[in-house]
Amino acid sequence: MKNQAYRMALLYDFYGDMLTDRQKEFYDLYYNEDLSLAEIAENYDITRQGVRDVIVRAEAILTELEDKTGIIKRFHKMQQQFLEVEEAVNAIARCNEQRVQDDEIEVQCARIRGILDQLKQE
DSSP, rough: OHHHHHHHHHHHHGGGSSHHHHHHHHHHHIIOOOOOOOHHHHHOOOOOOOOHHHHHHHHHHHHHHHHHHHHHHHHHHHHHHHHHHHHHOOOOHHHIIIIIOOOOHHHHHHHHHHHHHHHHHH
């Protein structure tokens, strides 16, 4: 269940702007505010089934967008690649510190770390 909630949150973060205002509202109330279908229905004076239909449709739209674009999948892959680059630059810096002690290598390692930090923030 926790994985499903995380997946739904990611889908909403990446593709939520593609939903209608009503879909966004119900989706947010259900997944982020943890309101039940019945609570949402009562607040909006519609049936529980009506709320469920809106949320299921929103989930389908978000899932279809991810299936077509793969943006979240690529995002996770890039995060892993950032970690691998960071590990590699740290290994180079350690090797330089222990063996070569070249100031230019140290400067370039710091430069790579700075670029990685910028990429992670975007």
